[in-house]
Amino acid sequence: AQSVTQLGSHVSVSEGALVLLRCNYSSSVPPYLFWYVQYPNQGLQLLLKYTSAATLVKGINGFEAEFKKSETSFHLTKPSAHMSDAAEYFCAVRFRGTYKYIFGTGTRLKVLA
Amino acid sequence: SAVISQKPSRDICQRGTSLTIQCQVDSQVTMMFWYRQQPGQSLTLIATANQGSEATYESGFVIDKFPISRPNLTFSTLTVSNMSPEDSSIYLCSVEEADQASNYGYTFGSGTRLTVV
Numbered sequence: 001a002q003s004v005t006q007l008g009s010h011v012s013v014s015e016g017a018l019v020l021l022r023c024n025y026s027s028s029v030p031p032y033l034f035w036y037v038q039y040p041n042q043g044l045q046l047l048l049k050y051t052s053a054a055t056l057v058k059g060i061n062g063f064e065a066e067f068k069k070s071e072t073s074f075h076l077t078k079p080s081a082h083m084s085d086a087a088e089y090f091c092a093v094r095f096r097g098t099y100k101y102i103f104g105t106g107t108r109l110k111v112l113a
Numbered sequence: 114s115a116v117i118s119q120k121p122s123r124d125i126c127q128r129g130t131s132l133t134i135q136c137q138v139d140s141q142v143t144m145m146f147w148y149r150q151q152p153g154q155s156l157t158l159i160a161t162a163n164q165g166s167e168a169t170y171e172s173g174f175v176i177d178k179f180p181i182s183r184p185n186l187t188f189s190t191l192t193v194s195n196m197s198p199e200d201s202s203i204y205l206c207s208v209e210e211a212d213q214a215s216n217y218g219y220t221f222g223s224g225t226r227l228t229v230v
Contacts, residue, residue, distance in 0.1 A: 005115060032218075033121065034219070036221075043224040044156075046220070047219070049215075049216065081199070094217065099144065099209065101158070103155045103156040104155060105154070106154075106155050
């Protein structure tokens with residue numbers, strides 16, 4: 001069955017440290033992949049998306065994600081965490097042939113001073 | 114990208130009452146999507162609203178509980194009917210857009226935080 005999994009519901013990093021948020025999908029055909037961020041009391045904002053043009057995708061706020069077909073992964077990274085990065089991050093997939101998106105369970109990122 | 118205005122941004126409602134949430138897009142879109150985000154959880158698609166036809170509901174959601182209107186290509190409403198505390202959630206509308214390379218992605222409204230007491 002097609003699905004998306006985010007490992008780690010909570011991740012804590014120190015300010016300035018590497019951020020790594022994990023996302024794996026289950027599908028025989030690579031889907032469209034997205035990362036969204038949700039700040040407290042706000043809607044979701046698109047960080048970046050993979051649409052098969054390039055495996056390394058750069059997004060806003062210094063985030064990037066690499067699509068690895070062999071690992072069926074689309075992990076989100078940022079070299080140096082900032083306090084303002086504290087938020088909830090959702091990985092989402094849109095499987096080809098459907099207009100529906102499936103969202104992961106989310107990872108809440110905490111940045112420690 | 115499209116700008117989506119959603120209101121109200123939050124409300125506290127009595128159980129048994131209904132709340133209608135409005136979603137206005139600054140461009141014409143074919144499909145609009147309504148999501149629910151229960152406390153501490155991810156997003157679940159409620160229904161897809163197409164202009165000129167009845168909304169398509171996902172499993173577990175019914176029209177009597179969540180009636181949707183889509184009178185034109187820029188506007189939609191979602192009503193949460195006969196509310197109970199279990200309906201306390203964030204409700205989000207979204208549209209799917211294509212960029213210049215014809216790659217798609219969702220744009221979301223800012224959400225409606227509903228608390229039922």
